[in-house]
Amino acid sequence: MIVSWWYDFSTRATDPVPGSPSRSVIDELLTAVTVVPERPHPGGYDRDCGSGAGCVFGHAWTDEHPGPGGHDGCDTRNNVLARDLRDVVLRPGSGDCIVTAGTLDDPYTGARVNFQRAQANAVHIDHIYPLAAAWDHGASTWAVELRRQFANDVLYNLIAVDGNANMAKRDHTPSGWLPPAAGYRCWFAGKYLTVALRYGLPITVEDHGALADAAETCPER
Numbered sequence: 001m002i003v004s005w006w007y008d009f010s011t012r013a014t015d016p017v018p019g020s021p022s023r024s025v026i027d028e029l030l031t032a033v034t035v036v037p038e039r040p041h042p043g044g045y046d047r048d049c050g051s052g053a054g055c056v057f058g059h060a061w062t063d064e065h066p067g068p069g070g071h072d073g074c075d076t077r078n079n080v081l082a083r084d085l086r087d088v089v090l091r092p093g094s095g096d097c098i099v100t101a102g103t104l105d106d107p108y109t110g111a112r113v114n115f116q117r118a119q120a121n122a123v124h125i126d127h128i129y130p131l132a133a134a135w136d137h138g139a140s141t142w143a144v145e146l147r148r149q150f151a152n153d154v155l156y157n158l159i160a161v162d163g164n165a166n167m168a169k170r171d172h173t174p175s176g177w178l179p180p181a182a183g184y185r186c187w188f189a190g191k192y193l194t195v196a197l198r199y200g201l202p203i204t205v206e207d208h209g210a211l212a213d214a215a216e217t218c219p220e221r
Contacts, residue, residue: 175206
């Protein structure tokens with residue numbers, strides 16, 4: 001079970017949340033990341049894993065992946081819920097895997113969200129760097145195992161978020177969407193760029209501009 005987390009999201013301030021990177025760190029990441037003119041569209045993106053479907057990133061939330069949390073007996077969704085929620089309740093007899101309740105301090109809106117498994121859509125698991133964008137920017141050429149690892153990367157690319165916020169984000173990159181709560185944008189910029197660099201994924205000129213704007217909210221330290 002993955003139990004570590006980056007920091008406490010409980011603050012509601014419009015100032016950068018505790019643990020946000022400094023402006024200089026974001027500037028270094030913006031300098032290091034590859035920038036391309038626009039997002040390509042190679043085609044072939046298909047997450048459906050039904051008969052005859054592409055299943056290009058593997059089955060959703062599979063435990064069969066090579067990254068942290070893989071092959072631990074718990075699926076990726078429950079790993080992230082157990083890590084990100086407070087006051088977690090686990091289903092008895094599930095091997096400490098299935099999360100049935102908890103509370104989320106949402107890192108996109110700053111809202112507090114009560115999670116109950118019966119209304120599971122209140123909390124989604126989001127890919128900070130969207131799968132569709134990753135596919136367009138190069139993952140279409142990756143080995144299947146690397147795509148499966150990326151889709152289940154609990155350390156860098158996955159986070160529990162408010163369901164409505166995630167539906168608004170969809171597969172948008174930063175030029176089309178940033179966290180509604182301004183205090184979380186510096187943090188988001190750092191995480192987005194970290195994922196891009198870790199996997200050798202580029203960002204567009206427009207995304208670079210949006211993330212540079214987000215860096216304006218970062219602390220100067």
